[in-house]
Amino acid sequence: MQAPDLLHRNPGTVQAGVRVSGLHMVFRDAKHAEVTALQEVDLEVPAGQFCVLLGPSGCGKTTLLRCIAGLESPTAGTILVDGQTAVLDGRVVLETQNRPVGMVFQSYALWPHMNVAQNVAYPLTTGPRGARPAKAEVQRRVAEVLEKTRIAHLAERRIGQLSGGQQQRVALARALVAGNSVVLFDEPLSNIDAKIRENLRAELKAMQEEWGFTAIYVTHDQVEALDLADQIVVLDHGRIVQTGTPQDIYFRPMSRHVADFVGTSNLIAGTVLSQAADRVGLQTALGRVDVPGPPGIGPTALLMTRANDWWLQPQDTSARDGWKGVVKARHLLGAYTEYLVEVGELTVRIWDRYHEWGGPGAGVVTGFDADAAWVVPDGG
Structure with a gap:
């Protein structure tokens, strides 16, 4: 069955989204000891939203992404992608190749023996013959996505002849060409120079808004997360510790981990003296301070500045x-x-x-x- 053509959809029309319920992932390390990578993860990414999974190395964000892609099989939990059940109670229902997702890897995972156009066309030329688009349709889609990602002039070049930024565009074009409604990104800009990374970040967000696909993006870079996301999901030790808009996460963190990891903060211990609807009186090493805070906090808390x-x-x-x-x-x-x-x-x-x-x-x-x-x- 031919995938829908995202290149001709308007923003907001893509019926997609990802829902994860009760996801649990346990694996064994080299010494055969059990390691819990994900613990009771619940996540909902509405259609057309840009969701960033944020956290330090080892927090479980890449494992969660790979479970959604079908590259890892969770121990328990359910995953729905674009309304289709991919995993049900820990049992794989939809194999990786049948999930309506594209993926952009940190290492790009491009074929060095193919040129740019051939790499981008690859998802359209694999699978059962009856499900593949006609050759003319493949050429049309490849030409269009190369134009939109601004690498049409590189179509005949080999991958080894491209810069890191150009290779990243090729990987994105390949993820988009099949019209997948969900695109997964595993730290795709981490190997690119800072100045180029800023430009690619802006272009990626613009393309996501224009084409309307659902994006789930893994990073440990807080600036990247704050710039790109409609929704940020902060993970720590395999658990989601806070979900919210970039404004929520930056200005109103709900735990020490989030306050310390996102932004540069001074965290000062305090004792709660008073609480009003939206302000808290704290006794700190600086003396008494009265500042905004959530209700029901105490008896001790942290002043974040x-x-x-x-x-x-x-x-x-x-x-x-x-x-x-x-x-x-x-x-x-x-x-x-x-x-x-x-x-x-x-x-x-x-x-x-x-x-x-x-x-x-x-x-x-x-x-x-x-x-x-x-x-x-x-x-x-």
């Missing part, structure tokens, strides 16, 4: 109320300078884009924007 929400002034010229501190280290990081400032028993990380406040030993006064802070549950 982002490095860019602090300010600095020299002690001898300060006109603002704050805490006295001493600069312990200073690092120029391009767009901003990072200061490590000792305030009492605390060392806080502060980013400043506009001023130079002196090197180690300089006395400063510092403070943060209380309305930009957030209270995180302790021990999460």
Whole structure:
């Protein structure tokens, strides 16, 4: 059966999506010890959404992606792809080749003995003969997807003659050419130079929005996740610890792990003194602070302040109320300078884009924007 042609669909018309319920994955390592890679994972990615699986190495994000693709068989759980049951209660129902998914691998997985056009055409020329498109249709689809991914001029080149960025476009074109409604990405930009990566990220998001396919994208890069995602799913030790929009994840983390992993934060221990509808009073090493926070938190919690929400002034010229501190280290990081400032028993990380406040030993006064802070549950 011929796959639907995504290249001629409008955004929002693709009837696709992924649903994962109770997914559990256990395997044995080289010493035959049991290792739990996924624990009771529930995930729903609506049709046409860009979902990013985010977390450190070993958190289970790639294993989850491979289970959806059919490259791994889970121990338990159910997976639906584009409305079709792929796995039911741990039993594989739909084999890998029959799932309506395309995949872009970190290593590209391109055929070196084929040129660009042949690589892109490959998904259309395999499988039962009766299900393959006619040769003219294959050529039309390949030409169109090469044009849309801006590599039509490379059609006759061998893979070894391409740059990393060009190879990435070939891998994406191959994943899209069959019209699959779901495309899976396994850290596809990690091997590409930073400047090219920024451009490819923007192009990838634009193509996903234009063609309307459902994207599930694995990365450990928080900037990549925040830039690309409609929904971010943060994993830790095989579990989903928070799901939300990029704004939710960055500004309102619900655990220490998320607050520490996404963005650059100062996490300061505190005791809950009071709670209102949307604010929490905390006793901290800085004294009492009243900042935004979720309801029902306590009795202890963490004050989260982002490095860019602090300010600095020299002690001898300060006109603002704050805490006295001493600069312990200073690092120029391009767009901003990072200061490590000792305030009492605390060392806080502060980013400043506009001023130079002196090197180690300089006395400063510092403070943060209380309305930009957030209270995180302790021990999460």
